[in-house]
Amino acid sequence: MITSEKRDIPFGRPWITDDDRKAVMNVLGGHILTHGPECKAFETEFAAFMGGGGHAVTTSSCMASLHLAYLHFKIGPGDEVIVPAQTHTATVHAVECVGARPVFVDCDPKTGNLSASSIEAAVTPRTRAISVVHFVGIPCDMPAIMKVAEKHNLKVIEDCALALGARVGGRHVGLWGDAGCYSFYPVKHITTGEGGMFVSRHRDVIEGVTKLRAFGVDRSHGERAIPGMYDVPTLGLNYRMSEMQATLGRVQLGRIGENLRGRQANFKAIKEGLRGIDGLQTLDSTSEDALNSHYCLIAVLDEKLGDRRNDVSARLNAAGIGTSVYYPQPVPRMTFYKTKYGYDRAHYPQAERVSDRGIALPVGWHVSNEDCKYITETLGRVMKELG
Numbered sequence: 001m002i003t004s005e006k007r008d009i010p011f012g013r014p015w016i017t018d019d020d021r022k023a024v025m026n027v028l029g030g031h032i033l034t035h036g037p038e039c040k041a042f043e044t045e046f047a048a049f050m051g052g053g054g055h056a057v058t059t060s061s062c063m064a065s066l067h068l069a070y071l072h073f074k075i076g077p078g079d080e081v082i083v084p085a086q087t088h089t090a091t092v093h094a095v096e097c098v099g100a101r102p103v104f105v106d107c108d109p110k111t112g113n114l115s116a117s118s119i120e121a122a123v124t125p126r127t128r129a130i131s132v133v134h135f136v137g138i139p140c141d142m143p144a145i146m147k148v149a150e151k152h153n154l155k156v157i158e159d160c161a162l163a164l165g166a167r168v169g170g171r172h173v174g175l176w177g178d179a180g181c182y183s184f185y186p187v188k189h190i191t192t193g194e195g196g197m198f199v200s201r202h203r204d205v206i207e208g209v210t211k212l213r214a215f216g217v218d219r220s221h222g223e224r225a226i227p228g229m230y231d232v233p234t235l236g237l238n239y240r241m242s243e244m245q246a247t248l249g250r251v252q253l254g255r256i257g258e259n260l261r262g263r264q265a266n267f268k269a270i271k272e273g274l275r276g277i278d279g280l281q282t283l284d285s286t287s288e289d290a291l292n293s294h295y296c297l298i299a300v301l302d303e304k305l306g307d308r309r310n311d312v313s314a315r316l317n318a319a320g321i322g323t324s325v326y327y328p329q330p331v332p333r334m335t336f337y338k339t340k341y342g343y344d345r346a347h348y349p350q351a352e353r354v355s356d357r358g359i360a361l362p363v364g365w366h367v368s369n370e371d372c373k374y375i376t377e378t379l380g381r382v383m384k385e386l387g
Protein backbone atom coordinates (compact mmCIF):
# COMPACT_ATOMS: atom_id res chain seq x y z
CA MET A 1 0.00 0.00 0.00
CA ILE A 2 1.48 3.32 -1.09
CA THR A 3 0.81 6.03 1.45
CA SER A 4 2.74 8.86 -0.22
CA GLU A 5 0.84 11.44 -2.25
CA LYS A 6 0.87 11.49 -6.04
CA ARG A 7 3.91 13.36 -7.34
CA ASP A 8 4.75 15.28 -10.51
CA ILE A 9 8.12 14.11 -11.88
CA PRO A 10 8.62 14.91 -15.57
CA PHE A 11 11.00 12.65 -17.51
CA GLY A 12 13.22 15.57 -18.46
CA ARG A 13 13.21 19.29 -17.78
CA PRO A 14 15.76 21.89 -18.93
CA TRP A 15 17.56 23.40 -15.92
CA ILE A 16 17.28 27.17 -16.44
CA THR A 17 18.26 29.58 -13.65
CA ASP A 18 18.45 33.36 -13.25
CA ASP A 19 22.15 33.15 -14.17
CA ASP A 20 21.23 31.54 -17.51
CA ARG A 21 18.64 34.24 -18.22
CA LYS A 22 21.05 37.04 -17.28
CA ALA A 23 23.80 35.68 -19.54
CA VAL A 24 21.50 35.53 -22.57
CA MET A 25 20.16 39.05 -21.90
CA ASN A 26 23.74 40.35 -21.62
CA VAL A 27 24.56 39.07 -25.08
CA LEU A 28 21.36 40.61 -26.43
CA GLY A 29 22.38 43.91 -24.83
CA GLY A 30 25.55 43.95 -26.96
CA HIS A 31 26.13 43.98 -30.71
CA ILE A 32 27.69 40.57 -31.38
CA LEU A 33 25.17 37.80 -31.95
CA THR A 34 27.38 35.39 -33.89
CA HIS A 35 31.12 34.96 -34.68
CA GLY A 36 31.92 36.28 -31.21
CA PRO A 37 33.75 35.66 -27.96
CA GLU A 38 31.05 33.50 -26.31
CA CYS A 39 31.42 30.63 -28.80
CA LYS A 40 35.21 30.79 -28.44
CA ALA A 41 34.98 30.75 -24.63
CA PHE A 42 32.44 27.90 -24.65
CA GLU A 43 34.80 25.86 -26.86
CA THR A 44 37.76 26.51 -24.55
CA GLU A 45 35.79 25.71 -21.39
CA PHE A 46 34.27 22.56 -22.90
CA ALA A 47 37.73 21.32 -23.93
CA ALA A 48 39.05 22.09 -20.43
CA PHE A 49 36.20 20.13 -18.82
CA MET A 50 37.01 17.08 -20.95
CA GLY A 51 40.76 17.41 -20.41
CA GLY A 52 43.03 14.96 -22.19
CA GLY A 53 44.28 17.35 -24.88
CA GLY A 54 40.94 17.63 -26.69
CA HIS A 55 39.71 20.58 -28.75
CA ALA A 56 36.10 21.63 -29.29
CA VAL A 57 34.10 23.43 -32.03
CA THR A 58 30.57 24.74 -31.43
CA THR A 59 27.92 23.62 -33.95
CA SER A 60 24.19 23.90 -34.47
CA SER A 61 23.37 20.32 -33.29
CA CYS A 62 24.74 16.86 -32.69
CA MET A 63 23.48 15.72 -36.08
CA ALA A 64 25.33 18.65 -37.68
CA SER A 65 28.51 17.55 -35.86
CA LEU A 66 28.10 13.97 -37.09
CA HIS A 67 27.50 15.19 -40.65
CA LEU A 68 30.63 17.38 -40.47
CA ALA A 69 32.67 14.38 -39.32
CA TYR A 70 31.74 12.30 -42.38
CA LEU A 71 32.28 15.25 -44.71
CA HIS A 72 35.69 15.95 -43.22
CA PHE A 73 36.81 12.33 -43.53
CA LYS A 74 35.45 12.22 -47.10
CA ILE A 75 33.24 9.23 -46.43
CA GLY A 76 30.60 8.85 -49.13
CA PRO A 77 29.06 6.68 -51.86
CA GLY A 78 30.50 3.16 -51.94
CA ASP A 79 31.59 3.32 -48.29
CA GLU A 80 30.08 1.46 -45.35
CA VAL A 81 29.78 2.77 -41.80
CA ILE A 82 29.04 0.42 -38.91
CA VAL A 83 26.27 1.84 -36.69
CA PRO A 84 24.25 0.51 -33.75
CA ALA A 85 20.69 -0.59 -34.49
CA GLN A 86 19.74 0.84 -31.07
CA THR A 87 20.31 4.60 -31.33
CA HIS A 88 18.78 7.95 -32.28
CA THR A 89 17.96 8.28 -35.98
CA ALA A 90 20.48 11.16 -36.22
CA THR A 91 23.40 8.74 -35.81
CA VAL A 92 22.35 6.95 -38.98
CA HIS A 93 20.88 9.88 -40.95
CA ALA A 94 24.32 11.53 -40.86
CA VAL A 95 25.73 8.49 -42.69
CA GLU A 96 22.89 8.55 -45.25
CA CYS A 97 23.36 12.29 -45.81
CA VAL A 98 26.83 11.73 -47.27
CA GLY A 99 25.61 8.82 -49.42
CA ALA A 100 27.40 6.08 -47.47
CA ARG A 101 25.67 2.87 -46.41
CA PRO A 102 24.90 2.20 -42.74
CA VAL A 103 25.58 -1.36 -41.59
CA PHE A 104 23.49 -2.05 -38.48
CA VAL A 105 24.79 -4.08 -35.56
CA ASP A 106 22.82 -5.37 -32.56
CA CYS A 107 23.65 -4.29 -28.99
CA ASP A 108 24.98 -5.95 -25.89
CA PRO A 109 22.09 -7.00 -23.56
CA LYS A 110 23.59 -5.55 -20.35
CA THR A 111 24.78 -2.12 -21.57
CA GLY A 112 22.84 -1.44 -24.79
CA ASN A 113 26.18 -0.68 -26.48
CA LEU A 114 28.02 -2.09 -29.48
CA SER A 115 30.72 -4.59 -28.52
CA ALA A 116 34.14 -4.83 -30.18
CA SER A 117 33.44 -8.40 -31.33
CA SER A 118 30.08 -7.54 -32.94
CA ILE A 119 31.75 -4.63 -34.74
CA GLU A 120 34.53 -6.85 -36.02
CA ALA A 121 32.01 -9.37 -37.36
CA ALA A 122 30.42 -6.60 -39.48
CA VAL A 123 33.64 -5.32 -41.10
CA THR A 124 33.83 -5.76 -44.90
CA PRO A 125 36.36 -4.45 -47.47
CA ARG A 126 34.06 -1.40 -47.91
CA THR A 127 33.96 -0.43 -44.24
CA ARG A 128 35.47 3.04 -43.66
CA ALA A 129 34.22 3.99 -40.22
CA ILE A 130 32.50 2.92 -37.03
CA SER A 131 29.96 5.14 -35.30
CA VAL A 132 29.78 4.17 -31.64
CA VAL A 133 27.03 5.58 -29.42
CA HIS A 134 27.50 5.72 -25.66
CA PHE A 135 23.98 4.53 -24.99
CA VAL A 136 22.17 6.75 -22.44
CA GLY A 137 25.57 7.71 -20.98
CA ILE A 138 26.98 4.20 -20.55
CA PRO A 139 30.39 4.36 -22.20
CA CYS A 140 31.38 1.76 -24.81
CA ASP A 141 34.45 -0.41 -24.31
CA MET A 142 36.68 2.04 -26.17
CA PRO A 143 40.08 0.34 -25.71
CA ALA A 144 38.75 -2.85 -27.35
CA ILE A 145 36.88 -0.93 -30.08
CA MET A 146 39.97 1.17 -30.91
CA LYS A 147 41.94 -2.06 -31.39
CA VAL A 148 39.44 -3.27 -33.99
CA ALA A 149 39.52 0.16 -35.67
CA GLU A 150 43.32 0.18 -35.84
CA LYS A 151 43.46 -3.36 -37.18
CA HIS A 152 41.10 -2.50 -40.07
CA ASN A 153 42.17 1.15 -40.50
CA LEU A 154 38.72 2.57 -39.68
CA LYS A 155 37.74 6.04 -38.49
CA VAL A 156 35.85 6.12 -35.19
CA ILE A 157 33.05 8.69 -34.83
CA GLU A 158 31.66 8.81 -31.28
CA ASP A 159 28.05 9.92 -30.79
CA CYS A 160 28.19 11.37 -27.26
CA ALA A 161 24.79 13.10 -27.34
CA LEU A 162 23.80 11.54 -23.99
CA ALA A 163 27.28 11.08 -22.57
CA LEU A 164 28.60 14.43 -21.34
CA GLY A 165 30.80 13.51 -18.36
CA ALA A 166 31.20 9.82 -19.30
CA ARG A 167 34.76 8.50 -19.21
CA VAL A 168 36.63 5.30 -19.87
CA GLY A 169 39.86 4.75 -17.96
CA GLY A 170 39.80 8.47 -17.11
CA ARG A 171 39.61 9.62 -20.75
CA HIS A 172 36.46 11.53 -21.68
CA VAL A 173 34.27 9.96 -24.37
CA GLY A 174 34.63 11.68 -27.73
CA LEU A 175 38.40 11.80 -27.33
CA TRP A 176 39.00 8.09 -27.89
CA GLY A 177 38.13 8.05 -31.56
CA ASP A 178 38.76 10.52 -34.39
CA ALA A 179 35.75 12.70 -33.60
CA GLY A 180 33.14 13.12 -30.85
CA CYS A 181 29.71 14.73 -31.24
CA TYR A 182 27.57 16.31 -28.49
CA SER A 183 24.00 17.60 -28.31
CA PHE A 184 22.58 20.49 -26.30
CA TYR A 185 18.93 19.76 -27.08
CA PRO A 186 16.71 20.75 -24.11
CA VAL A 187 16.54 17.41 -22.26
CA LYS A 188 20.21 16.44 -22.68
CA HIS A 189 22.68 16.97 -19.80
CA ILE A 190 23.10 20.66 -20.64
CA THR A 191 21.17 22.75 -23.14
CA THR A 192 21.49 25.70 -25.49
CA GLY A 193 17.94 25.24 -26.85
CA GLU A 194 19.37 23.60 -29.96
CA GLY A 195 23.11 23.19 -30.35
CA GLY A 196 26.03 20.84 -30.45
CA MET A 197 29.78 20.41 -30.08
CA PHE A 198 32.34 18.66 -32.25
CA VAL A 199 35.46 17.46 -30.40
CA SER A 200 38.72 15.82 -31.38
CA ARG A 201 42.29 15.38 -30.17
CA HIS A 202 43.53 16.10 -33.67
CA ARG A 203 44.21 19.75 -34.60
CA ASP A 204 43.91 19.15 -38.35
CA VAL A 205 40.45 17.63 -37.87
CA ILE A 206 39.39 20.62 -35.75
CA GLU A 207 40.70 23.09 -38.35
CA GLY A 208 38.93 21.29 -41.19
CA VAL A 209 35.62 21.10 -39.35
CA THR A 210 35.82 24.74 -38.22
CA LYS A 211 35.85 25.78 -41.90
CA LEU A 212 33.25 23.25 -43.06
CA ARG A 213 30.74 24.45 -40.46
CA ALA A 214 30.99 28.03 -41.85
CA PHE A 215 30.46 27.74 -45.63
CA GLY A 216 34.00 26.46 -46.22
CA VAL A 217 35.26 30.05 -45.95
CA ASP A 218 39.07 30.27 -45.72
CA ARG A 219 39.40 32.78 -42.88
CA SER A 220 37.39 33.75 -39.81
CA HIS A 221 36.34 37.35 -39.09
CA GLY A 222 39.42 38.02 -36.96
CA GLU A 223 41.74 36.84 -39.73
CA ARG A 224 40.45 39.21 -42.42
CA ALA A 225 42.81 42.09 -43.23
CA ILE A 226 40.06 43.88 -45.12
CA PRO A 227 36.59 43.39 -43.57
CA GLY A 228 34.28 41.30 -45.70
CA MET A 229 37.04 39.82 -47.86
CA TYR A 230 37.47 36.05 -47.99
CA ASP A 231 37.73 33.13 -50.40
CA VAL A 232 35.93 29.77 -50.47
CA PRO A 233 38.27 26.89 -51.35
CA THR A 234 35.79 24.13 -50.41
CA LEU A 235 32.10 23.33 -50.18
CA GLY A 236 30.68 23.94 -46.71
CA LEU A 237 27.54 24.43 -44.64
CA ASN A 238 26.20 26.88 -42.10
CA TYR A 239 26.21 24.79 -38.91
CA ARG A 240 27.30 27.56 -36.53
CA MET A 241 26.09 28.24 -32.99
CA SER A 242 24.91 31.75 -32.02
CA GLU A 243 26.35 33.84 -29.18
CA MET A 244 23.08 33.61 -27.20
CA GLN A 245 23.29 29.84 -27.31
CA ALA A 246 26.99 29.75 -26.44
CA THR A 247 26.62 31.95 -23.39
CA LEU A 248 23.79 29.75 -22.16
CA GLY A 249 25.97 26.70 -22.71
CA ARG A 250 28.80 28.25 -20.68
CA VAL A 251 26.59 28.91 -17.66
CA GLN A 252 25.10 25.40 -17.96
CA LEU A 253 28.57 23.85 -18.19
CA GLY A 254 29.47 25.73 -15.00
CA ARG A 255 26.96 23.53 -13.15
CA ILE A 256 28.01 20.24 -14.75
CA GLY A 257 29.65 18.89 -11.57
CA GLU A 258 26.49 19.34 -9.53
CA ASN A 259 24.42 18.07 -12.46
CA LEU A 260 26.40 14.82 -12.79
CA ARG A 261 26.56 14.20 -9.02
CA GLY A 262 22.78 14.53 -8.75
CA ARG A 263 22.25 12.14 -11.65
CA GLN A 264 24.62 9.61 -10.19
CA ALA A 265 22.92 9.68 -6.77
CA ASN A 266 19.45 9.34 -8.32
CA PHE A 267 20.55 6.55 -10.66
CA LYS A 268 22.07 4.64 -7.76
CA ALA A 269 19.01 5.10 -5.54
CA ILE A 270 16.58 3.94 -8.23
CA LYS A 271 18.78 1.02 -9.28
CA GLU A 272 19.04 -0.15 -5.65
CA GLY A 273 15.31 0.28 -5.16
CA LEU A 274 14.53 -1.84 -8.24
CA ARG A 275 16.82 -4.67 -7.15
CA GLY A 276 14.09 -6.35 -5.12
CA ILE A 277 11.52 -6.24 -7.93
CA ASP A 278 11.07 -9.35 -10.05
CA GLY A 279 10.62 -9.20 -13.79
CA LEU A 280 13.02 -6.47 -14.89
CA GLN A 281 16.68 -5.66 -15.42
CA THR A 282 18.47 -2.32 -15.48
CA LEU A 283 21.09 -1.32 -18.07
CA ASP A 284 24.39 -0.05 -16.65
CA SER A 285 28.16 -0.07 -17.17
CA THR A 286 29.74 -3.47 -16.62
CA SER A 287 33.39 -2.35 -16.44
CA GLU A 288 35.18 -0.82 -13.44
CA ASP A 289 36.96 1.53 -15.85
CA ALA A 290 33.72 3.01 -17.17
CA LEU A 291 32.18 6.16 -15.67
CA ASN A 292 28.50 6.38 -16.68
CA SER A 293 27.11 9.92 -17.16
CA HIS A 294 23.63 8.73 -16.11
CA TYR A 295 21.35 10.29 -18.68
CA CYS A 296 18.42 8.17 -17.44
CA LEU A 297 17.87 4.69 -16.04
CA ILE A 298 16.47 2.08 -18.39
CA ALA A 299 14.51 -0.79 -16.86
CA VAL A 300 13.90 -3.59 -19.36
CA LEU A 301 10.94 -5.87 -18.64
CA ASP A 302 11.45 -9.63 -18.80
CA GLU A 303 9.67 -11.57 -21.50
CA LYS A 304 6.79 -12.47 -19.15
CA LEU A 305 5.47 -8.90 -18.91
CA GLY A 306 7.23 -7.74 -22.09
CA ASP A 307 4.10 -7.06 -24.12
CA ARG A 308 2.65 -4.97 -21.25
CA ARG A 309 5.36 -2.30 -21.42
CA ASN A 310 2.98 0.42 -22.60
CA ASP A 311 0.57 -0.47 -19.75
CA VAL A 312 3.39 -0.17 -17.24
CA SER A 313 4.40 3.23 -18.66
CA ALA A 314 0.79 4.46 -18.68
CA ARG A 315 0.35 3.47 -15.02
CA LEU A 316 3.58 5.22 -14.05
CA ASN A 317 2.49 8.30 -16.00
CA ALA A 318 -0.92 8.23 -14.25
CA ALA A 319 0.96 8.24 -10.95
CA GLY A 320 2.81 11.40 -12.05
CA ILE A 321 6.06 9.73 -13.12
CA GLY A 322 7.31 10.85 -16.52
CA THR A 323 8.83 8.10 -18.65
CA SER A 324 10.31 7.85 -22.12
CA VAL A 325 11.61 5.22 -24.54
CA TYR A 326 15.21 5.23 -25.74
CA TYR A 327 14.78 4.67 -28.58
CA PRO A 328 11.24 4.04 -29.83
CA GLN A 329 12.38 1.54 -32.49
CA PRO A 330 15.63 0.03 -33.65
CA VAL A 331 16.64 2.43 -36.45
CA PRO A 332 16.57 -0.29 -39.19
CA ARG A 333 12.87 -0.84 -38.27
CA MET A 334 12.01 2.84 -38.90
CA THR A 335 10.02 3.21 -42.12
CA PHE A 336 12.73 5.04 -44.08
CA TYR A 337 15.38 2.38 -43.37
CA LYS A 338 13.00 -0.59 -43.54
CA THR A 339 11.82 0.56 -46.97
CA LYS A 340 15.34 1.17 -48.23
CA TYR A 341 17.16 -1.87 -46.86
CA GLY A 342 14.45 -4.32 -45.69
CA TYR A 343 14.21 -5.47 -42.08
CA ASP A 344 14.92 -8.87 -40.58
CA ARG A 345 14.03 -8.77 -36.89
CA ALA A 346 16.10 -11.88 -36.21
CA HIS A 347 19.22 -9.70 -36.66
CA TYR A 348 18.41 -7.27 -33.85
CA PRO A 349 16.88 -9.16 -30.89
CA GLN A 350 18.59 -7.02 -28.24
CA ALA A 351 17.82 -3.70 -29.95
CA GLU A 352 14.18 -4.85 -30.18
CA ARG A 353 14.17 -5.86 -26.53
CA VAL A 354 15.38 -2.40 -25.44
CA SER A 355 12.92 -0.55 -27.74
CA ASP A 356 9.89 -2.73 -27.07
CA ARG A 357 10.33 -3.69 -23.42
CA GLY A 358 12.43 -0.80 -22.04
CA ILE A 359 11.17 2.02 -19.80
CA ALA A 360 13.41 5.07 -19.39
CA LEU A 361 13.09 6.59 -15.91
CA PRO A 362 14.11 10.13 -14.93
CA VAL A 363 17.30 10.81 -12.90
CA GLY A 364 17.93 14.48 -13.75
CA TRP A 365 18.53 17.55 -11.56
CA HIS A 366 14.78 17.90 -10.90
CA VAL A 367 14.43 14.45 -9.25
CA SER A 368 14.67 14.40 -5.42
CA ASN A 369 15.56 11.56 -3.03
CA GLU A 370 11.88 11.17 -2.16
CA ASP A 371 11.05 11.05 -5.88
CA CYS A 372 13.48 8.14 -6.33
CA LYS A 373 11.77 6.24 -3.55
CA TYR A 374 8.36 7.03 -5.02
CA ILE A 375 9.49 5.85 -8.47
CA THR A 376 10.73 2.46 -7.24
CA GLU A 377 7.73 1.89 -4.94
CA THR A 378 5.29 2.78 -7.69
CA LEU A 379 7.01 0.60 -10.29
CA GLY A 380 7.02 -2.28 -7.77
CA ARG A 381 3.28 -1.85 -7.19
CA VAL A 382 2.52 -1.68 -10.93
CA MET A 383 4.54 -4.84 -11.61
CA LYS A 384 2.54 -6.66 -8.92
CA GLU A 385 -0.78 -5.43 -10.31
CA LEU A 386 0.06 -6.70 -13.79
CA GLY A 387 2.05 -9.79 -12.79
Ligand SMILES: *Cc1c(COP(=O)(O)O)cnc(C)c1O
Nearest residue numbers: 061062063088090161183184185
Ligand atom coordinates in the same frame (compact mmCIF):
# COMPACT_ATOMS: atom_id res chain seq x y z
C1 LIG B 1 19.50 13.40 -29.15
C2 LIG B 1 20.46 12.58 -29.90
C3 LIG B 1 20.99 13.00 -31.12
C4 LIG B 1 20.49 14.23 -31.82
O1 LIG B 1 20.96 15.41 -31.25
P1 LIG B 1 20.57 16.82 -31.95
O2 LIG B 1 21.42 17.81 -31.21
O3 LIG B 1 19.12 17.02 -31.70
O4 LIG B 1 20.92 16.71 -33.38
C5 LIG B 1 21.95 12.24 -31.73
N1 LIG B 1 22.38 11.08 -31.18
C6 LIG B 1 21.88 10.62 -30.02
C7 LIG B 1 22.41 9.35 -29.45
C8 LIG B 1 20.89 11.35 -29.35
O5 LIG B 1 20.36 10.88 -28.20
